[in-house]
Amino acid sequence: MLQGAGWGHVPATVAVRTMAGASTVSVSLPELRSLLTSGRARLFDVRSREEAAAGTIPGAVNIPVSELESALQMEPAAFKALYRTEKPKQEDENLVFFCQMGKRGFQATQLARRLGYTGARNYAGAYKEWFEKEG
Numbered sequence: 001m002l003q004g005a006g007w008g009h010v011p012a013t014v015a016v017r018t019m020a021g022a023s024t025v026s027v028s029l030p031e032l033r034s035l036l037t038s039g040r041a042r043l044f045d046v047r048s049r050e051e052a053a054a055g056t057i058p059g060a061v062n063i064p065v066s067e068l069e070s071a072l073q074m075e076p077a078a079f080k081a082l083y084r085t086e087k088p089k090q091e092d093e094n095l096v097f098f099c100q101m102g103k104r105g106f107q108a109t110q111l112a113r114r115l116g117y118t119g120a121r122n123y124a125g126a127y128k129e130w131f132e133k134e135g
Contacts (some may be wrong), residue, residue, distance in 0.1 A: 033059050046065040046108040072088075
């Protein structure tokens with residue numbers, strides 16, 4: 001029976017993972033390395049422009065989390081003009097969002113998923129882990 005099972009306390013990642021089927025929301029450093037090596041991921045640095053200018057993961061597109069909702073709803077030509085890259089498609093896989101410590105990257109991933117980007121994923125280790133292990 002599900003009565004009193006406390007479904008309101010199910011972690012968000014479990015709920016999203018269930019909705020997304022086999023895909024996982026979180027990306028580990030080894031998986032991120034593999035995805036980047038094979039060209040199967042697009043990286044989005046959701047930190048401020050100042051933070052990203054001080055260092056980022058190679059190949060990442062900087063879209064501050066405060067701009068992300070409007071950016072993901074832009075027309076493709078406007079997105080490309082502003083961010084100098086193709087706008088991701090809602091069906092694209094492995095759209096990986098990250099920040100400095102993990103919180104903004106998680107928020108960005110949830111926002112993208114709410115907007116229909118089913119392949120949105122969060123690199124929970126964030127730039128901090130990348131810099132410590134890869135930098």
